Amino acid sequence: MKNPRILVVDDEENIRLLFKEELEEEGFEIGLASNGFEALDKLKTERFDLVVLDIKMPGMDGIQTLNEIKNIKKDQPVILCSAYGEFKQDFSSWVSDGYVVKSADTRELKQTIKNVLGL
Secondary structure, three states: OOOOEEEEEOOOHHHHHHHHHHHHHOOOEEEEEOOHHHHHHHHHHOOOOEEEEEOOOOOOOHHHHHHHHHHHOOOOOEEEEEOOHHHHHOHHHHHOOEEEEOOOOOHHHHHHHHHHHOO
8 A cells, every 4th residue: 555645835944844844754645834825836746545633724724725625635634733722613624624733742743644634
């Protein structure tokens, strides 16, 4: 079986690189995008099994990006990942497949990814 491909979308380079390193150690193939526009471009030309999406980003925030992703490919699994836990209560975040509060400890993120992908 091919390793699942995950697109990590975050405007903070250090978070993108941390998640890339941590998730590659778990055997995932990782693509990176620094904003919602870049993520949408990648999703139009590449196949990803899952998107890990930051919420607070300049330009197009994660909720807007999530809605655009679902318009393009409604069955695309997306996990929202934010440093702000209050977004979990926001109705617009409920169309995501998971929600993780961003942390340097990536155990919750890894477990949520495995749960969403059925691993």
